[in-house]
Amino acid sequence: GENVEQHPSTLSVQEGDSAVIKCTYSDSASNYFPWYKQELGKGPQLIIDIRSNVGEKKDQRIAVTLNKTAKHFSLHITETQPEDSAVYFCAAANTGFQKLVFGTGTRLLVSP
Amino acid sequence: DGGITQSPKYLFRKEGQNVTLSCEQNLNHDAMYWYRQDPGQGLRLIYYSQIVNDFQKGDIAEGYSVSREKKESFPLTVTSAQKNPTAFYLCASTDMGRTSGIGGNEQFFGPGTRLTVL
Numbered sequence: 001g002e003n004v005e006q007h008p009s010t011l012s013v014q015e016g017d018s019a020v021i022k023c024t025y026s027d028s029a030s031n032y033f034p035w036y037k038q039e040l041g042k043g044p045q046l047i048i049d050i051r052s053n054v055g056e057k058k059d060q061r062i063a064v065t066l067n068k069t070a071k072h073f074s075l076h077i078t079e080t081q082p083e084d085s086a087v088y089f090c091a092a093a094n095t096g097f098q099k100l101v102f103g104t105g106t107r108l109l110v111s112p
Numbered sequence: 113d114g115g116i117t118q119s120p121k122y123l124f125r126k127e128g129q130n131v132t133l134s135c136e137q138n139l140n141h142d143a144m145y146w147y148r149q150d151p152g153q154g155l156r157l158i159y160y161s162q163i164v165n166d167f168q169k170g171d172i173a174e175g176y177s178v179s180r181e182k183k184e185s186f187p188l189t190v191t192s193a194q195k196n197p198t199a200f201y202l203c204a205s206t207d208m209g210r211t212s213g214i215g216g217n218e219q220f221f222g223p224g225t226r227l228t229v230l
Contacts, residue, residue, distance in 0.1 A: 004154075034218065043116075043202050043221035044155070089154060099170075100219060102154035 002027040004092050006103025013080050014111055021106045023090035024072040030094040033073045035064060038087045038105075047088075048075070080110045115139065116222035118203050123227045125190070125197070133188045133225045135203035142208040144186035145219065148172060149200040158201075161186055162208065190227065201225045 003026040013019050025033075031052035036044035050057045050064045050073065057064050061080075066073040077084055087107050091100040116137045125131045135144065143162050147155040157170030161180040175194025180186055186205075190197045203222040 006154075009152075036221075041224070041226075043118075043204075043223050045221070046218050049218065099157065099160065100155075102156075104152065104154045 002030060002092055002094060002101040004090060004101050004103045006090050006106060008106060009104065010107045010109070012109045012111065015080060015082060017080055019075075019077045019080055019084070019108055019110075021075045021088055021090070021108075022072060023074070023092075023103050024070075025092040025101075026071065027092070027094050028068075028071065030092040032093040033064070033066060034091050034093075034100070035075050036089045036091065038089065040086075044089060077108075080108075082110050082112055084108060085110045116203060116205055116220055118201075118222040118225050120225060121223065123225055125227065125229050127229055128192045130189055130191050131197075131227065133190065133201055133203075133227070135186045135188065135222060137184055137186075137203075137205045137220075137222075139205060139207070139220065140183070141205035141220070142183070143206045144180070145204040145206075146170075146176070146178065146186070146188045147202045147204065149202060149224075155202060158188065197227055198229045199227060201227060 006023045034049035037047045038044040048062050048064050050066050061078045063076040087105045089105050090103040093100045119134045145160045146158040149155050156172050158176050159178040161167035167178050177189045202224045204219040206219045207217050
């Protein structure tokens, strides 16, 4: 079955810096890759997703890139702000039913 | 407001007791899911359901049971057979009927229930 690895487990940056979180997946049939942000004590919220027919997607300060050949995808956050501090999860799905397999999460801390 | 509700937010259980976690959605979504989250780990799938009266085991179904008698409801029972039930439980749903593109649609998550076994 699918396996998703996520790095780093923790990431500390200064406000205004960029942050990059990387994930790799094992199943070449996976075709949907969402990123979720989870604040303490809350459920995850989708922040951006990418599908296998696209190599890059941007939404304001957030971007995701996908390399299908290497089977990895990355989340890029520019001009980080303290409110970006949270745990970020990547995931992959390889069926229309969307049985998501999650990475282990990255705790991002943005210091003022 | 449309969304997913989970209750209670916090739940305490004595060892040997069964407990049921509630999940309700008014998004008219077909599919619903239950995940377990432990510190430092990702979300692990317990059970999922595509349609009413049908559900499948996920990766860690042992010690759990579910039902799907109504489209909007997907309760999870944590039984006494679950050896380490203390965790954060998350319910999610997705719309199967309308596909935004390759790979399907977004999963929406509820606020979670934190279960502690005393």
